[in-house]
Amino acid sequence: MASHGGRGRSGGRPTLEEVAARAGVGRGTVSRVINGSPRVSDATRAAVEAAVAELGYVPNTAARALAANRTDAIALVVPEPETRFFAEPYFSDMLRGVGAELSDTEMQLLLIFAGSDRERQRLAQYLAAHRVDGVLLVSVHADDPLPDLLGQLEIPAVISGPRSAAESLTSVDSDNYGGARSAVEHLLAGGRRRVAHITGRLDVYGAQRRVDGYRDALRDAGRTADELLVEPGDFTEEGGRRAMTALLARHPDLDAVFAGSDVMAAGARQVLREAGRRIPDDVALVGYDDSAIARHMDPPLTSVRQPIEEMGRAMIDLLLTEIADRRPAVSRGLDRRRAVLPTELVVRASS
Amino acid sequence: MASHGGRGRSGGRPTLEEVAARAGVGRGTVSRVINGSPRVSDATRAAVEAAVAELGYVPNTAARALAANRTDAIALVVPEPETRFFAEPYFSDMLRGVGAELSDTEMQLLLIFAGSDRERQRLAQYLAAHRVDGVLLVSVHADDPLPDLLGQLEIPAVISGPRSAAESLTSVDSDNYGGARSAVEHLLAGGRRRVAHITGRLDVYGAQRRVDGYRDALRDAGRTADELLVEPGDFTEEGGRRAMTALLARHPDLDAVFAGSDVMAAGARQVLREAGRRIPDDVALVGYDDSAIARHMDPPLTSVRQPIEEMGRAMIDLLLTEIADRRPAVSRGLDRRRAVLPTELVVRASS
DNA sequence: AGGTAGCGTGGGAGCGCTCCCACAAGTGAT
DNA sequence: ATCACTTGTGGGAGCGCTCCCACGCTACCT
Known part of the structure; x- marks a missing residue:
């Protein structure tokens, strides 16, 4: 022995x-x-x-895994080149939710970076080897092959921020549409007449939904949405500057801007200030994400808060359910799960 | 079969x-x-x-782990109640370094939250079960029993931010002393005469070292350090406000403030502004961490940047070495490893 | 020639668990 | 009383690997 x-x-x-x-x-x-x-x-x-x-x-986990052919581990796949993603508190907040929800279980959280091609290669091998029971996907691009790979391998997976209205994976999202609406309605309620919108990257579904919310809010307020008040951004500060410059050139008379992210709002603010516009006196400004930037901006930025921590919790909930079902949603036919969590408008001095 | x-x-x-x-x-x-x-x-x-x-x-990892009695996994232990820690990009940056360095290896990164007592309980069990080959510790308090537990269990571990000069675990740190010196020297070189310092929590070793750097910089410049220009803070914005208020009351003639963190600098800025002091005209302000707050402050804040991503890399390097040695540093006697990485002063409009 | 290394190799035993079959004992219908 | 079932239980077999012993072989010394 x-x-x-x-x-x-x-x-x-x-x-x-x-x-x-x-x-x-x-x-x-x-x-x-x-x-x-x-x-x-x-x-x-x-x-x-x-x-x-x-x-x-x-x-002994190893013995159990070997005998039972399961791992009791789930992977959080992080598309690392998205530096933006890391810099924002988004990631940390989500992680906190995920961790909290997971602490009730025996499940391990495994962090996998899928930035470089080599890392993606490794990830594919990982998944093929079924080294995790399930996968959490965050901020995935519309053209990413990963979700399909997961579907093929029949690995339970939950995605945060569905790639489209027809997302095939189980998804968790915040109410981008409603969040945008509330921002615009707030601006209108404050007496603003010409509300512009700087969008996020429109290949991101959530950014599209924010545009929809913006449009519908204006329409429901009885205005014909003037398309020229919409300017595409890309979620970066520089993009915010560019968009704001363009908007100002086309519409010197605008009196409010709803930016699709706080970072873009920061860029917009710079341009507004350089153009001599006072915030909020001349132009009201609203951002999205309610990040640290919003709180520390001068003046502090009104912003739409997403319940990111709760989204993390929801993702784990859904994933554990799928794992328990031992079959990914995609093969269960119509019974797809989808969670949409409410946002909250945090009003500060900028509007 | x-x-x-x-x-x-x-x-x-x-x-x-x-x-x-x-x-x-x-x-x-x-x-x-x-x-x-x-x-x-x-x-x-x-x-x-x-x-x-x-x-x-x-x-098959499970089979290997079972037969060889190793796991090929390392844990990153996160003391979650430290919301400050999460909110700052510190964590994300470190994670990026860790991930990058790890992607060359077969090692898995496991995220373990040790916030609540229950989570800590679970962690202890985890470690006792030797479910990881090594542990990465970040932002640990001086009185935390975790490092000792790791020592007892003979689990290789690396700590970021040693708890004291006599840290028993292998550690990685940035040059807090040098960073503080460079900040103060910069202020003196700019002609400032009365440089105050708002410290971090002094039970954090790094905060002590920053005070040392501040003192020595003044002394080496030929001034007798006036102790009353040092005011303790606690790394929070509110703490920064309190400290700044106290300093202003005692030294209305101060013309520069070196804050032990950007967040405290933000608090100090508010008080200075309310007191009618212009930055940098009347009072120069320097922070520490070079966080997003620094870039977005008005005026943008001069700050000391720590090479956090590199610190993450260094931690993995050291940890893998220890694991390869199959013995924690503490039992190897004098041969303790310690890495100290240089900081960089990022000069902006506030000084 | 015999002895003694050392290399490269095959495969038995065992890691600690889960799964499942077999079986004893109890329960109720016929 | 007989034949089902059901419930609780023990333990064999096996998961896929690593470790290590044993073996055949070559090379080089006495």
């Missing part, structure tokens, strides 16, 4: 077998207790639990 | 055994090739590698 390894028998961690011996039952029974099977009598269960406690037994 | 599981034999992933059959060698030999043992002839190695490629063989 002691021919292998060299870990002395007293120093090593207790095994199932040892717990079984201690409790005076068989190995199978201990396994059933550990895994919460109902097919165990109360008396036996109590005896086993006592033995587990006395010995300080902790299951 | 097919009594277990149910994964049909053709659908399953190839095993060592199958590779061995294909290459016409024994199981042991394939294992040696996979693990890069030198005790294999070139011809055999080539044959095995061909078989591996043809079959698309990927080792």
Whole structure:
């Protein structure tokens, strides 16, 4: 028995077998207790639990994974080249939600970076090897092949920010449409007459929805949306500057700007200031994300807060459900899951 | 042979055994090739590698972990209640460095949150179960029992931001002393005469070192450091406000402030502005961290940049070395490793 | 010639678990 | 009383790997 390894028998961690011996039952029974099977009598269960406690037994994950062909781990795949993604508190907040929700479970969170081609290669191998039970996908581009790969491999996956209205994976999103609406309605309620919008990258579905919200809010307020008040940005500060410059040139009389992100709002603010416009006196400004930038901007920026931490929680919830079902949503047919969480307008001095 | 599981034999992933059959060698030999043992002839190695490629063989991590009693995983332990820590880009940047350095290896990064007591409990169990080969510790308090636990369990660990000059774990740090010096020297070079310092929490070693750097810079410039120009803060915005208020009351004639963090600098700025002091005309202001806040402050804040991403890389480097040595530094006696990376002063309009 | 290394190799044993079959004992219908 | 079932239980077999012992072989010393 002691021919292998060299870990002395007293120093090593207790095994199932040892717990079984201690409790005076068989190995199978201990396994059933550990895994919460109902097919165990109360008396036996109590005896086993006592033995587990006395010995300080902790299951060996590797052995379990090998025997059961599951991993008890899920991967959070991070498309790292998106520096923007990292710099924003988005990631941290989501991570906090994910961590909180996961702490109730036995699941491990594995962080996988899929930035470079080499990393993506490795990820593909990873997934093919089924080294995780499920995958969390954040900020995926519309043309990313990853979601399809996951579908093929039948690996449960949840995506934050669906790629389109027809997203095939289970998804969690915040209410971009409603968030944009509330921002614009707030500006109109404040008496603003000519509200411009700097959009995010329009290949991002959420950015499209914000445009929709902006349009509908204006339309419902009885205005014919003047298309020329919409200027595309790209979520960067520089993009915000460019868009603001263009808007100002076309519409010197605008009195409000709704930017699709705080970062773009920061860029817009610079241009407005250089153009001599006072905020909020001449032009009201509203951002999106409610990031640290919004709080520290001068003047502090009104912004739409997304419940990012809650989104993280929701993602885990949905993923665990799918894993429990042992089948990805895509193969379950119509029963796709989708969660949309409400946003909140945080009003500050800029509007 | 097919009594277990149910994964049909053709659908399953190839095993060592199958590779061995294909290459016409024994199981042991394939294992040696996979693990890069030198005790294999070139011809055999080539044959095995061909078989591996043809079959698309990927080792089963669980089986390996079980047999070899190692995990090929390292944990990044995050003391989550430190919201400050999350909100700052510190975490993201470090993560990027860690990820980059790790992508060259087979190691997995595991994220473990150790915020609540329950999470800490779980973490302790985790470590006791040796479910990771090594641990990365970030922003640990001086009185945290975790480092000692790691030492006892003989788990290789690297800490970012040593807890004291006598840190027992391998550590990576930025040059807080030098960073503070450069900030103060910059202020003096700009003609400032009365330079105040708002410190971080002094139970944080790095904050102490910044105070040391501040003092020495003044002393070396021939001034007797006036202790009353030092006011303790706590890394928060509110703390910055309080400290600035106190400093202004005691020293209405101060003409420069070096804050131990950008967030505190933001607080200080508010107070200075309310007191009618212009920045940088009346009072120059320098922060620490070079965070997004610094860039977006009005005026943009001069700040000390820490090479956080590089610190992440260095931590992985050191940790992998320790794991390779298979013994934590603490038991190797005097041979402790410690890396200190240089900072950089980013000069902006506030000074 | 015999001895003694050392290399490269094959394969047994074992890591700690889960799965499942077999079986004993109890329960109720026939 | 017989024949089902059901419930709880024990333990064999196997997951895919690593470790290590044993073996055949070559090379070089006595």
